Structure formats: C-alpha cells, structure tokens
Amino acid sequence: MPNTQKAYIxxxxxxxxxASLINFPDGFSTDEENYTLLINGSRxxxxxxxxxxxxxxxTLGYSYVAGDAVRSFDWENVAGNPxxxxxxxxxxxxxxxxxxxDIASTNKSTTEIDLRSYKISGATDDQVADNACDMAYGRGHxxxxxxxxxxxxxxxxxxxxxxxxxxxxxxxxxxxGVDDGYSNSAQPTSAVAxxxxxxxxxxWTDAQISAFQTSQSRQPSxxxxxxxxxxxxxxxxxxxxxQTAVYNEDGVRQFSPEKLVAELFQDASAPQGxxxxxxxxxxxxxxSGPTTDYAISTWTISGTGGGxxxxxxxxxxxxxxxxxxxxxISGTQAYYISIYGxxxxxxxxxxxxxxxxxxxxxxxxxxxxxxxxxxxxxxLAWSFQYAALGTAITSSADNPSGTVAGSRFKTVAFFAGRxxxxxxxxxxxSSRIYFSQVIESDAQYGKCYQVADPTDExxxxxxxxxxxxxxxxxxxxxVRIMPYSTSLLIFASNGVWQIGPGSDGYFSATSYSVKKIxxxxxxxxxxxxxxxxxxxxxxxxxxxxxxxxxNSGYLLAQNMSQSTINxxxxxxxxSAKLVCQGVFDDLNKKVxxxxxxxxxxxxxxxxxxxxxxxxxxxxxxxxxxxxxTTGYVASIFVTKQGLxxxxxxxxxxxxxxxxxxxxxxxxxxxxxxxxxxxDCYLVTGxxxxxxxxxxxYAPYIYVFSNKTETGxxxxxxxxxxxxxxxxxxxxxxxxxxxxxxxxxxxxxxTYRHSRLYVPSNPATDTFDDGVPMIVTKNMLRGVGRSLxxxxxxxxxxxxxxxxxxxxxxxxxx
Numbered sequence: 001m002p003n004t005q006k007a008y009i010x011x012x013x014x015x016x017x018x019a020s021l022i023n024f025p026d027g028f029s030t031d032e033e034n035y036t037l038l039i040n041g042s043r044x045x046x047x048x049x050x051x052x053x054x055x056x057x058x059t060l061g062y063s064y065v066a067g068d069a070v071r072s073f074d075w076e077n078v079a080g081n082p083x084x085x086x087x088x089x090x091x092x093x094x095x096x097x098x099x100x101x102d103i104a105s106t107n108k109s110t111t112e113i114d115l116r117s118y119k120i121s122g123a124t125d126d127q128v129a130d131n132a133c134d135m136a137y138g139r140g141h142x143x144x145x146x147x148x149x150x151x152x153x154x155x156x157x158x159x160x161x162x163x164x165x166x167x168x169x170x171x172x173x174x175x176x177g178v179d180d181g182y183s184n185s186a187q188p189t190s191a192v193a194x195x196x197x198x199x200x201x202x203x204w205t206d207a208q209i210s211a212f213q214t215s216q217s218r219q220p221s222x223x224x225x226x227x228x229x230x231x232x233x234x235x236x237x238x239x240x241x242x243q244t245a246v247y248n249e250d251g252v253r254q255f256s257p258e259k260l261v262a263e264l265f266q267d268a269s270a271p272q273g274x275x276x277x278x279x280x281x282x283x284x285x286x287x288s289g290p291t292t293d294y295a296i297s298t299w300t301i302s303g304t305g306g307g308x309x310x311x312x313x314x315x316x317x318x319x320x321x322x323x324x325x326x327x328x329i330s331g332t333q334a335y336y337i338s339i340y341g342x343x344x345x346x347x348x349x350x351x352x353x354x355x356x357x358x359x360x361x362x363x364x365x366x367x368x369x370x371x372x373x374x375x376x377x378x379x380l381a382w383s384f385q386y387a388a389l390g391t392a393i394t395s396s397a398d399n400p401s402g403t404v405a406g407s408r409f410k411t412v413a414f415f416a417g418r419x420x421x422x423x424x425x426x427x428x429x430s431s432r433i434y435f436s437q438v439i440e441s442d443a444q445y446g447k448c449y450q451v452a453d454p455t456d457e458x459x460x461x462x463x464x465x466x467x468x469x470x471x472x473x474x475x476x477x478x479v480r481i482m483p484y485s486t487s488l489l490i491f492a493s494n495g496v497w498q499i500g501p502g503s504d505g506y507f508s509a510t511s512y513s514v515k516k517i518x519x520x521x522x523x524x525x526x527x528x529x530x531x532x533x534x535x536x537x538x539x540x541x542x543x544x545x546x547x548x549x550x551n552s553g554y555l556l557a558q559n560m561s562q563s564t565i566n567x568x569x570x571x572x573x574x575s576a577k578l579v580c581q582g583v584f585d586d587l588n589k590k591v592x593x594x595x596x597x598x599x600x601x602x603x604x605x606x607x608x609x610x611x612x613x614x615x616x617x618x619x620x621x622x623x624x625x626x627x628x629t630t631g632y633v634a635s636i637f638v639t640k641q642g643l644x645x646x647x648x649x650x651x652x653x654x655x656x657x658x659x660x661x662x663x664x665x666x667x668x669x670x671x672x673x674x675x676x677x678x679d680c681y682l683v684t685g686x687x688x689x690x691x692x693x694x695x696x697y698a699p700y701i702y703v704f705s706n707k708t709e710t711g712x713x714x715x716x717x718x719x720x721x722x723x724x725x726x727x728x729x730x731x732x733x734x735x736x737x738x739x740x741x742x743x744x745x746x747x748x749x750t751y752r753h754s755r756l757y758v759p760s761n762p763a764t765d766t767f768d769d770g771v772p773m774i775v776t777k778n779m780l781r782g783v784g785r786s787l788x789x790x791x792x793x794x795x796x797x798x799x800x801x802x803x804x805x806x807x808x809x810x811x812x813x
Contacts, residue, residue: 003810004689004696009704009803012041014618016685017567021735021786022692024685028564030788033623034680035801037613042706044800045680045793046622048667049633049650055105058660060091061112064653065129067602068092070634071526071581072651073135074100079156080140085641086156088142089651090115091634091660092129095144097163098662100641104649105662111163111349114338115149117376118167120280120408123148131410132579132604134423134480134525138414139439143168145412145421152352153445164335165351168446170280170409170421170434172469173273173454177201177222178401184269187218193400198222200397202270203455208255215257225270227457229260273454275397279429283402284358286328292395294319296332298386306377310370311355315392318366327361327369331390335383336376350383351376356390405429411525415483416507418467419445422490423478431475433490433499435509438465450509464508472497472514480525484535487555489546491522491537496546498555518557520544526581531591532614536560538580538593541570543612560612565619569610573599581606583636587646589614594636601626605653606633623679625672629656632673633663668723669796680793682801686735686786695811697783702807703729703750705774706800712762719762725751725774726794727801733784745781747792751799752776773802783811 008026014037016028024030035043051057068091075086075097085100093115099107119128131147142154151168180194188195191213199209199219204226212220212229220226230253235246275285294315302310313329321327338349355373363370369392403426410423421434434448450466452459462468477493486507487500496518502511520539522528527538535546543561548554561569572595582593590613594606601607609622626632631654639647652661654673663673671677689696709721729750736743751774759765780787787806793799 004808005805006687006689006808007803007805008684009805010041011043011684011803012037012616012618014564014613014616014620015568016564018563018565019685021686022688024687026685028685029682030685031683032681033621034678034793035620035682035799037611037616037618037620039613039615042800042802043682044706044708045670045798047665048670048677049624049652049663049665049672050667050674052103052105052647052649052662052664053666054103055662057654058096058105058108060658060660062092062094064092064657066605066628066653066657068129069132069604070651070653071132071604072583072635072637073133074637074640075135075137075142076640077137077140078142079158081158083641084158086142087637087639088135089635089637089660090133091651091653093125095133096660100639102639102647104639109163111338113154113163113165113349113351114378115146117351117378118146118149118152118165120148120150120406122406130603132526134411136412136414136419138419141442143412143414143419143445145409145423147407147410147423147425149408151409151412151421151446153442155442163349166333166442167352167354168419169278169356170446171276171449172279172434173449174201174275174277174282174285175273175454177272178399182222183267184223185221185265185267187216187221189218191219193398195219195222197397197399198272201275201455202272203227203274203453211255212257212260216261220260221265222269223265223267224260224263225265226255226260226455228263229255229257231256231259271454271460273450276449279432279434280405280408280424281358281402282399283404284326284328284396284398286330286393286396292393294392294394296329296389296392298389299332301373301375304375304379306375306379309373309375311373312363312368312370313392314368316367319369319392319394321361321364321369321394323362323364325361325394326358326396327371328358328393328396329356329371329390330393331388332356333388333390334385335387336385337380337383338378339380351378358396403428409434411478411480413481413483413488415488420481420488421448422481425477430477431472433470433472433478433481433488435467435470437467462509464504464510466509468509470499470512470514474516477523479523480528480537482528482530482535484530484546485533489517489535491525491528493521493523495519495521496537496557515554517546517555518544520557520559524577524580526579527577527593529582529584529591531584532586532589536582536591536612538577538582540574540577542566543569561619565610568619568621572597575599575603576601579604581636583638583648585638585646585648592636592648594633604634625676625678627673627675630654630673630675631661668798670793677795680799682791684789684791686788687806688786689808689810692785695783695785696787696808697811698731698780698787698806698808700807701729701778701780701789702805703727703776703778704802704804705751705776706802707767707769707772707774708798708800709767711766712759714762719759721767723798725799726797727751727799728792728794729778730790730792731780731782732788732790733782733786735786735788743782743784748778749794750776750778750791780806 013027078084087098095113097109098104155164177198232247233251334353359371361369405426407425409421413420417438419436448467450462475492480491490497504511522537524538544557576596593610607626635651708725711722730747731745733743757769
C-alpha cells in the first residue's frame with residue numbers, strides 16, 4: 001500500500017525558474033506555455049488567434065516591412081465625449097484609427113494619417129517607419145510625438161466626422177544665452193556677435209546698444225539692466241536766476257548711457273530670457289517689433305504635387321528684404337483634404353499644412369518675396385488655405401553657438417492641465433522635461449515658457465500657470481513619461497524620477513519637487529503601464545513596480561521578478577526588451593507583455609507573451625505562431641467600451657504582411673492565424689516529499705479535469721464532440737531534463753470519460769451528462785529521488801486541468 005499521498009489542487013503560483021531543485025516550493029511550475037491560469041488555480045488551454053468574431057481584415061494600401069514599428073494607443077474622451085473612445089494603431093509610417101468597440105475592425109476609420117507629412121528636416125521615410133510614436137490625450141484631443149516627427153495634435157469633430165491635424169511648435173525662453181568669452185562685468189570695446197546676442201536676451205534693443213557704444217566707446221556689460229538707464233526728460237521752469245530744471249513725470253522716458261553708468265552693478269548677471277526660441281533650432285531667434293514684423297496678406301504656391309514647390313508671399317508693407325536675405329515665417333496655418341480620407345468613417349481627413357520656418361528669399365519686389373518649401377504628397381484639395389496667414393519677421397538675433405537638433409521628443413503626456421514633452425536625443429535636450437502653460441486654448445500646446453518677460457521692468461514674475469522646463473541632469477535617455485496620482489513619473493535608461501507637488505500640494509510652475517525613485521531605469525517605453533493604479537515596467541534585468549512606502553509615503557521600486565523568473569527574464573534578448581509592449585487586462589486583472597525570444601525575429605514582431613496575474617502574483621507565458629507569410633503578432637490593446645466584456649485584441653500582420661488583422665483568441669482549432677498550432681504544456685516542480693535522498697515510486701496518479709465539451713457536430717455519419725479535450729501526461733524522474741537520461745516515462749492520455757454519452761439529438765444536445773469533473777486514475781512508471789510531471793494538450797484539442805493527486809511509496813534504503 002502507498003504510504004504517502006500528495007494533492008496538487010491549488011497549483012496557482014505560476015512560473016519559478018529560481019528555486020532549488022532539491023527543495024522546490026509547492027504550487028510553482030518550472031515551465032509552461034499557452035495554458036491560461038485561472039483565478040481558481042486551474043489551467044485551460046488558450047484558444048488560437050484569428051480574426052476577431054464578426055470582424056474584417058484590412059488590406060494595407062502601402063508597403064509594410066517586418067521591423068517597422070507597430071504600436072497601439074488609447075484615445076479616450078474624444079472631443080470631450082466620455083462615451084467615445086478610439087484606438088489608434090501605428091503601422092509603419094501610418095496611423096489607423098478604430099472606434100473602441102467589441103468588434104474594432106468593422107469600425108475602422110478610412111482615415112490613415114501619413115506620418116511622413118510631419119517628418120523633420122533630414123529624416124528619412126525609413127526612420128519614420130522604424131520608430132514608434134508616443135501618444136497622450138487631454139481636452140478631447142490626441143497628442144503625438146515621435147523621434148523624427150514634428151509633434152502634432154489631432155482633433156475629431158463629431159458633427160462632420162472629420163479629423164484635423166495641427167503641428168505643435170515647441171517654444172521656450174532662452175535662460176542660458178551663449179558663451180561669449182566675457183565675464184558678466186566685462187565690457188568689450190566693440191560689438192561682438194555673441195555678446196550682442198546676450199545683451200539682446202537681457203532686454204537690450206539695438207538702439208540702446210548703439211547709443212551706449214557711441215557714448216562710452218565700449219559695449220554694455222551683461223550685468224547692466226537696460227531699463228535702469230531710462231530717464232524722464234528735463235524741462236525748465238521759471239526764468240532768469242530762478243529757472244529750475246525738473247524731470248517731467250509725464251514725459252516719455254529716454255535711454256541715457258550716462259545714467260546707466262552711474263548705477264552700481266556687481267558681477268551677477270542681469271535677468272535674461274527675453275528671447276522666445278525653438279529649442280530644436282537655436283541658431284537664430286526672430287526679433288519682433290513694429291519695424292520688423294510684416295503681416296502676410298496672401299500667399300500662393302506654384303503647384304500642389306508632393307516635393308519642392310515655390311511659395312510667393314505678399315506682405316502688408318514694404319518688407320525691405322533683398323535677395324539672399326533670411327526671413328522667419330511664423331503663424332501660418334492651412335488645412336487640406338488628404339487623398340487618404342474619402343468616404344466611410346470619417347468622411348474627411350484634414351491635416352494641417354504650415355510653412356513656418358527660416359528661409360532664404362528670392363524673387364524680391366517691394367511687398368513680395370519667394371521661398372522654396374517641401375509640399376505634402378497626399379494633397380487632394382484645399383479645405384481652408386488661409387486659416388492663419390501668419391507673419392514675416394525680417395529681423396533676427398543670430399546665435400553663433402546655436403545648434404540644430406536632429407530629432408524630436410520621443411514621449412508625451414497630459415498632466416496637471418498641461419502637455420508635457422521629453423526624450424529628445426541631443427546633448428542639451430536629453431535631460432530636459434518640457435511642460436506647457438496651463439491649457440486654456442489650443443494655441444498653448446507648445447508654449448513651454450512663462451508669459452511675462454523676465455527682463456521687463458514692471459511685470460517679470462513667473463506665475464503658477466506658466467510653462468517651463470525642468471532639467472534633471474542625471475537622467476539619460478528618457479523613454480517614457482507617465483502621469484501617476486499627483487506626480488509625473490520620468491522613466492529613463494538610468495533611473496526613474498518623480499516630478500511631484502511642491503509646498504502648495506499640487507504641481508505648478510512655481511511649486512514642485514523632483515525626487516529620484518530608483519537607479520533601475522527602463523529602456524522599454526512600451527513596457528511601462530499602469531496596473532490597478534500601480535506603475536510597472538521592464539528594466540534590462542528585472543521587472544519593477546512603483547509602490548508607496550507605508551512608513552515614509554515616498555515612492556520606491558519593488559522588484560517583481562527577481563525571486564521567481566529572473567533566469568527566464570534574462571534569457572530574453574536585450575534587443576527584444578527594448579521594443580516590448582504591454583497592456584493591462586483590467587477585467588481579468590492580468591498584465592500581458594509581448595516580446596520575442598530570439599534576435600532573429602524582426603524588431604516590433606512578437607512570438608511570446610509574459611503574463612502577470614495581479615490577484616495570484618503569478619507569472620505565466622504564451623507562445624504564438626510566427627510566420628511572415630501566414631501572420632504574426634505585432635501589437636496588443638484592450639477594448640474598454642464594447643457592449644460585452646472587455647477583450648484583449650492582438651494586432652497582427654497577415655497574408656505576407658499585406659493585411660492588417662485585429663485578432664483575438666477565438667479559434668477552437670487552436671491554430672494561430674489558421675496555420676500553426678503552438679504547443680500547450682505545463683511542467684511541474686520537482687517533488688521530493690521533503691527527502692531528496694530517498695528513492696520513491698508513484699504507482700498511481702489521479703488527474704482531475706474540467707469537462708470542456710459543449711455539444712456535438714456531425715461529419716458524415718460521425719457524431720463528434722465540440723471542444724473535446726485531451727491532456728497528455730508524462731512522468732520524469734530524478735530531475736531529468738532530457739530524454740537521453742532514460743528517466744522519462746511514456747506519454748499517456750488522462751482525459752477519459754467514465755461512460756459513453758450518447759446525444760439524443762446531436763444538433764441541440766449540449767453534452768450535459770451531469771459530470772462536470774473528469775477524474776481518471778493513471779499508472780506512473782519509474783522510480784527515483786524526485787518526480788516532476790509534464791502535462792500537454794493534445795493536438796487540436798482543449799485541455800482544462802484542475803489538479804492531480806499522487807500516491808507515493810518509498811523504497812527501502
């Protein structure tokens with residue numbers, strides 16, 4: 001008789017690749033794939049991936065190449081409507097928009113936003129396609145950033161079913177100036193371009209600088225405050241010997257170099273920040289003024305084909321330019337109908353066109369000049385050519401040490417009523433976090449500066465609602481920013497930071513805090529997700545959760561993977577971790593991270609998923625069929641507004657990557673994309689009964705399975721069960737991990753009905769035989785010091801494993 005019985009009815013702790021072989025904890029598996037771990041501890045085979053039920057495939061109208069970026073983003077509260085959500089899917093250099101419904105694919109917009117229309121100078125189409133966007137939503141709008149794109153925002157107008165796309169020009173105040181080689185108190189004897197720029201940035205006008213040079217034979221210093229040299233005009237009162245000179249308080253003040261020199265200035269710099277500039281091109285800053293700004297009254301374009309075109313600009317007055325001069329165009333805005341937005345939902349796709357920038361002029365007349373632009377390739381017709389005519393600024397301050405950045409922000413967020421930007425890859429911008437003014441109008445989306453001029457005599461103070469820049473010097477390669485509670489989390493490759501509230505209890509431009517949470521950063525923007533109000537992310541070595549310390553209240557990083565799946569996690573190639581994508585299935589309380597287990601797979605393509613059940617604290621994994629011909633998984637999202645339950649959707653490229661397929665786990669033949677059947681298996685832990693030295697055998701094992709059959713189907717004269725199960729079992733002794741050890745038993749079927757059930761009517765019978773649990777007694781061959789089992793689903797069959805119980809006997813010593 002057996003002297004020991006051991007039951008495995010609650011086998012719900014998931015994977016463990018770190019435990020000792022001779023003291024393996026109960027409840028864990030050593031390996032498993034494609035079993036879904038349920039909350040009751042049972043495991044059921046996942047269904048195959050196929051087109052979502054009731055859905056339709058979409059044939060791409062452009063060439064997609066494996067390795068091009070595919071990412072999915074939520075756009076909630078669209079147009080301020082809380083019941084309207086979209087899912088935006090990037091596939092290469094196009095954005096596809098779906099309504100967030102049970103069946104997403106049949107609610108696909110015909111709009112396809114061509115990202116190439118917004119690429120920055122010098123960027124290639126391949127760079128646009130290869131790099132993933134980031135998106136955020138606020139005020140009903142969608143904000144989009146990309147390493148090689150000008151940031152833009154998208155507006156949806158429900159009354160007309162139209163999307164409108166508008167570029168965002170990021171602006172900041174120049175609080176740095178340039179290195180002119182002079183101390184703050186130095187006064188060069190003649191004009192130096194870099195010094196002149198610094199003076200202008202401190203509020204000096206050209207006229208004031210010239211007057212000071214003429215009077216003093218030297219330049220002002222950077223410590224001098226120009227408005228301290230302003231004085232009221234003197235007026236004489238009285239006559240003869242009683243005549244007195246008195247300053248007229250109502251007179252117009254004039255600049256006096258002598259008065260300024262009489263002031264006492266130390267070595268501290270005068271306030272700077274007069275210039276508002278584009279941080280991505282600091283070589284020249286436009287100087288606005290009544291004699292340098294000319295309103296554009298109209299403009300015409302030589303053609304509307306994609307590529308180089310000539311724009312003729314007409315100004316409201318004599319601009320004074322000469323051929324070869326530079327001009328700054330600012331504030332132009334036009335909208336056109338794209339060839340990619342006709343018919344269906346929505347009826348129109350209306351991108352913005354703007355030719356803002358710095359140009360060399362030609363074809364000069366008194367009130368016109370010509371510039372050369374690169375025109376968009378998807379133009380169909382003008383929707384509103386002169387939405388904003390803009391301004392031609394003919395004077396600028398040159399910055400000899402200015403730079404032109406070759407990339408833009410990689411990440412965006414909406415937090416504290418502002419739009420936030422980060423992740424630019426340049427020496428000066430990589431550690432900077434930009435935030436806009438508190439948004440009251442669309443025009444503020446790019447205004448990352450204080451409204452008041454810091455050099456102004458009267459109103460120079462920063463206000464809580466202003467925009468600005470936060471510098472975190474230690475941060476390297478910011479990959480993601482994410483709102484969390486009252487803070488914004490900054491995920492960089494070398495750590496995670498928290499931008500939180502200041503003394504006021506909330507974030508403002510005048511009151512905030514910056515804290516470093518951990519040195520364990522993330523290089524995987526897609527892995528960063530909010531899980532039941534807990535941020536989780538992948539580093540290159542571990543999986544972390546950001547939690548609040550119960551004692552201090554501070555945020556800290558908690559390692560979630562080190563003690564259970566560290567070995568498994570570190571077998572994932574580093575290149576695959578960089579492009580991991582995750583979602584949180586709120587209905588089932590599971591995190592799903594897509595990844596590739598081989599460097600040979602193209603970037604942004606996936607054949608595995610790591611799943612973390614937040615209720616059980618357990619990791620499991622899926623494996624997907626992968627073929628560049630039949631199909632592969634490329635992204636993932638979760639519907640939130642369907643009529644049924646929330647569903648996990650897998651974005652797939654099928655039919656030799658020519659078709660975009662919104663798929664879900666619904667194939668009862670267990671084939672992924674109708675072609676390949678991934679293995680479904682579970683390998684248990686090593687059971688030694690607490691005595692690794694004693695040899696033992698297990699004559700019998702009881703296997704408990706939930707019944708899966710739901711009815712019958714006919715094939716000719718045969719009557720076949722629907723969702724029939726098959727669960728194979730193999731015993732493995734003495735920790736053997738290869739069959740060559742001779743310690744693996746023969747595989748046997750464990751799912752067997754105790755009696756034959758004959759349906760009364762196969763067309764309507766639901767296989768209700770009154771036996772929900774299938775229990776079988778099976779013999780186990782072999783002997784050894786430890787036993788572990790492998791359960792495997794049979795080909796094309798379901799498998800719902802509830803547990804097992806083993807009858808052991810020990811051998812005499």
